[in-house]
Amino acid sequence: MSARAGFSSAPLGYAQRRTEQRVRRNSPHAGSAEVELWRRHNRFSRAENNAWLRAAEEHERATKKPGKRNGALGDIGMKVLRLLLRLRGKLDGRLDPSYTWIAQQVRIARSSVGKALARLKAAGFLDWMRRSEPVEDPEPGGQYVKQASNAFILRASGAAAEMIRRLLRRPTAAMQHAQIERERAAKLKRPVNEIIADAKDPALAALLESLYEGARDEVEGEKPPSGLNTPLNGSKG
Numbered sequence: 001m002s003a004r005a006g007f008s009s010a011p012l013g014y015a016q017r018r019t020e021q022r023v024r025r026n027s028p029h030a031g032s033a034e035v036e037l038w039r040r041h042n043r044f045s046r047a048e049n050n051a052w053l054r055a056a057e058e059h060e061r062a063t064k065k066p067g068k069r070n071g072a073l074g075d076i077g078m079k080v081l082r083l084l085l086r087l088r089g090k091l092d093g094r095l096d097p098s099y100t101w102i103a104q105q106v107r108i109a110r111s112s113v114g115k116a117l118a119r120l121k122a123a124g125f126l127d128w129m130r131r132s133e134p135v136e137d138p139e140p141g142g143q144y145v146k147q148a149s150n151a152f153i154l155r156a157s158g159a160a161a162e163m164i165r166r167l168l169r170r171p172t173a174a175m176q177h178a179q180i181e182r183e184r185a186a187k188l189k190r191p192v193n194e195i196i197a198d199a200k201d202p203a204l205a206a207l208l209e210s211l212y213e214g215a216r217d218e219v220e221g222e223k224p225p226s227g228l229n230t231p232l233n234g235s236k237g
Contacts, residue, residue: 003024021123029131029132029133029134030131030132030148030151031094034096034129034131034151034153035092036149037151037155038088038089038092038095038153039092039093039152040093040151041090041093041153041154041192042089042093042095042152042154043088043089043090043091043093043154044092044154047168048135048164048168049085049168049169051164052085052125052154052156052164053079053081053082053085054167055125055156055160055163055164055167056073056078056081056123056125056160056202057075057078057121058071058163059071059073059075059125059159059160059163060073060074060078061073069214070190072119072122072123073116073119073120073123073125074110074116074119076106076115077116077119077120077137078107078111079116080102080106080113080117080120081120081125081126083102083105083106083231084097084152084154085154086120086127088154091226092200095151095152095153095154096131096148096150096151097149097152098148099113099114099149101163123159123160124158124159124160124161125154125156125160126152126153126154126155127152127153127155127157128150128151128152128153129150129151129153130145130147130150131145131147131148131149131150131151132145132146132148133145133148134146194207196209196212
């Protein structure tokens with residue numbers, strides 16, 4: 001993946017400066033687990049992109065108390081979310097800008113970026129995973145791994161996910177399950193001749209046809225067309 005402005009990954013051959021900072025726990029190497037998460041959650045249509053923004057705006061209005069300037073996300077939180085939605089990779093979903101780069105783009109303090117991201121995560125509009133990366137040409141006994149920028153995942157949860165679903169007019173999980181059951185029941189009620197016709201193996205189709213004909217003849221022999229039982233031998237009609 002090519003590096004973009006504000007991203008921690010440097011081109012090959014570029015000497016990365018050692019920061020001497022401590023690496024936080026649960027920070028797997030960059031380029032591992034987050035790649036699949038980006039592909040699964042960060043790639044979506046323009047309609048869904050707009051639904052994210054509308055849901056965030058709706059949440060901001062709903063949580064704004066009388067006399068207060070901002071709601072749960074705040075003006076800065078909304079700006080950061082808009083930036084992340086624009087920045088996400090359209091093909092691979094990549095989204096890992098540094099806090100410093102976000103602060104420069106939104107023109108706010110770096111500390112404000114962390115607070116805005118925390119509010120977005122608490123509201124269910126964002127998640128992330130910490131990452132680390134090896135230090136190129138480490139000194140003997142020195143730092144050999146350093147903290148990398150977070151991998152941001154646009155995975156909605158809770159009320160945020162429900163708002164986005166409603167705006168996109170998508171069915172709920174219960175509705176989807178009910179539809180699957182209806183389709184399953186409809187398949188079970190299909191005419192036998194259609195089921196036989198779907199058999200791609202001619203020998204299997206012939207066998208099914210033979211079994212069906214035999215079963216139908218047996219049933220028709222037990223139940224006369226008149227609907228009356230055949231009198232026993234010697235009994236009076």
